Amino acid sequence: MDDSTTLKKTPLTALSVELGGKMVGFAGYEMPVQFPEGVLKEHLHTRSKAGLFDVSHMGQVILRPRSGHVEDASLALERLVPVDILGLKPGRQRYALFTAADGGILDDLMVANRGDHLFVVVNAACKKQDVAHMRDNLSDVCEVVELTDRALVALQGPAAESALAALAPEVAGMVFMDVREVLILGVPCIVSRSGYSGEDGYEVSVPEASAEAFVRALLANPDVHPVGLGARDSLRLEAGLCLYGNDIDTGTTPVAAALEWAVQKVRRTGGARAGGFPGADVILPEFEQGASRRRVGIAPEGRAPIRGGIDLYADEISTGPVGHITSGGFGPTAEAPVAMGYVAASLSDIGTRLYAEQRGRRMPVTIAALPFVPPKYKR
Amino acid sequence: MLKFTEDHEWLNIVDGVATVGITTHAVEQLGDLVFVDLPEVGAKLSKGDPAATVESVKAASDVYCPLDGKIVAVNDALTDDPSIVNADALGAGWFFKLELARVEDADGLMEEDAYQALVG
Missing domain, CATH: 3.30.1360.120 (Probable tRNA modification gtpase trme; domain 1)
Structure with a gap:
């Protein structure tokens, strides 16, 4: 190598x-x-x-509030994520997204309230820009410390x-x-x-x-x-979980990505701390109006795995794709090929049949519920 | 007569019909196979045509037709259980039988020792 x-x-x-x-x-x-x-x-x-x-390889970052009050760090971080950080109790962690001014997703991350500071874990491929993004936008309130x-x-x-x-x-x-x-x-x-x-x-x-x-x-x-x-x-x-760079990126909004659950009501229109994050003017209306396309689970009907990048069509002959696969492969526990991708919102209902074009052939696929394997989290 | 290609296929040629599979080295590189797409029986293929497709947990790969000929049989068992290839690449994991257009074409392929030297 x-x-x-x-x-x-x-x-x-x-x-x-x-x-x-x-x-x-x-x-x-x-x-x-x-x-x-x-x-x-x-x-x-x-x-x-x-x-x-x-x-x-993932980035571990501490946001230490200069005031000593973790609530100050939480409110500051809410400038960058459409997520209820203030409501995150000490000793608890939550999934979050850094959003962009156009409503796209810059990265996904985990945020933990550690009592007197926040502990953030970001993706390896994004950590340099994530740390810079936090330094640029949070330094007035927090010390941003990357744990290397x-x-x-x-x-x-x-x-x-x-x-x-x-x-x-x-x-x-x-x-x-x-x-x-x-x-x-x-x-x-x-x-x-x-x-x-x-x-x-x-x-x-x-x-x-x-x-x-x-x-x-x-x-x-x-x-x-x-x-x-x-x-x-x-x-x-x-498990139906997104890989940043494949299933979510700067071209996907939280609603298109079916990540509405990551945006708590308090940050949505009508909530006590609605908006106030990059792209809120694009992202929040989509909670009412929907997005033009949507991330869905995709179950190929045959045995052949269908991988990222492959186009999806409404039928066996039409020329214009109606979506594409963002992640796909064989699911060893599902004992079948599994995939996810984006399709036009009108075609995103579970059970809708589409066709994936692979090696010059149109293979039938079905829109499937995510996850393919039920989670086993200890609640 | 056992022959090998640079594309990591083996051919066991008996009476002008080559039984074709992929080598143990190829299988080790691919990892666990999860899907095998085989050619149609009766298909006439030229050397270098994609004849079969294998998918492992990692990626898809084409299996090329090693010589000009006609597909006279395929190993349907692989469609149901691709792991046969991982378990026995040189035996039960054969892909298809190719009736060679010209048996002498096989003279240009590698012997086993040359192939082993190639994959080192």
């Missing part, structure tokens, strides 16, 4: 290589796409036991609780989207009960010097297998 010298390493890259990870460049980092077990078995193992993922000396480890699956609780019993008492500082192997870690696989599980922010020992301790449990980016992608796709 010629570019391996320019790729950044995470605190866990060396361990991934030691474990036989097939390393690829992803968002500027050398990351494992799979381990010797292979994508299919890694996916199924995560759904049946527990998968361990290095997600240290911490690893981020996701442990996902039904055995995640027992595996992590063996090292830190108190994590068993957490519920979905709880966030706590937890002492693990004597090291203070930030643990959230969340993830991006549709499974119950945790994400753990751990100081880089302790990351390898932590992961080795988890991997000593036979229920825990290392999992690469390949299965991470098929897991999140089955």
Whole structure:
């Protein structure tokens, strides 16, 4: 790999290589796409036991209010996201979106209220511009501190609780989207009960010097297998979760992306803190009027996976596409090909039949409910 | 007579009919197969034509027709269970049988040791 010298390493890259990870460049980092077990078995193992993922390439950022009051940081961040941050209680986390002036999505992120500051996790490919965006717009109220000396480890699956609780019993008492500082192997870690696989599980922010020992301790449990980016992608796709850059981007609005649930009523028209975020004049009217196109689940009727970029047509002969696939592949748990994409709003009803043009043939597909695999979050 | 192509296919040629599959090396590169699209029996194909498509958990790849000929059989079992290819690429995981237009065309293909040297 010629570019391996320019790729950044995470605190866990060396361990991934030691474990036989097939390393690829992803968002500027050398990351494992799979381990010797292979994508299919890694996916199924995560759904049946527990998968361990290095997600240290993601950006970890602290927003520390200069006033000392976390509410000030929350209100400041609400300038950039159409999300109720002020209502986020200490010890809780929520999904959010950075929006653009034209209503598009700059990135998706997780925001946690840590009591006296906010803790934000952003996508690897966007973190440079996200940090700059927060510095440019929040520095009057917050100190924006990117944490570059911490690893981020996701442990996902039904055995995640027992595996992590063996090292830190108190994590068993957490519920979905709880966030706590937890002492693990004597090291203070930030643990959230969340993830991006549709499974119950945790994400753990751990100081880089302790990351390898932590992961080795988890991997000593036979229920825990290392999992690469390949299965991470098929897991999140089955769970109906968006991949920024594929399923959402600067050309998609929150309503078109079917992410209305991420915009709480208090930020919508008529809410106490309605608007006040970039693109509100475009985004808020869409809650009443709808968007011209919509993100939907797409179930190919045959066995052939239909991948991102493929056009969708209303019938077998028409020339103008009515939508396209943004993510697609084989769903090992669904035991069928699964996909998502955008279609004209008038064609977005579940059960609508469309045709995907692949290798010169029109293959029938059906608009399907998301997710393809029901979530197992511990509420 | 066992022959190999640079596109990572193997041909087992008996009486002018080549049984064609993809090599263990190709399967290792592709990962777990989840879909195989096979040609129509009776199709006349030229060397280099896309003959079959395989999809793994990672990506789609074409399997090219290794020589000029006519498809005389396909391995329908792969359609139902593509993992047969992962389990036994050189045996039960064969894709199709090709009646060669000219048996001597196979002389230009690689022997096993040359192929093994290629994939190192």
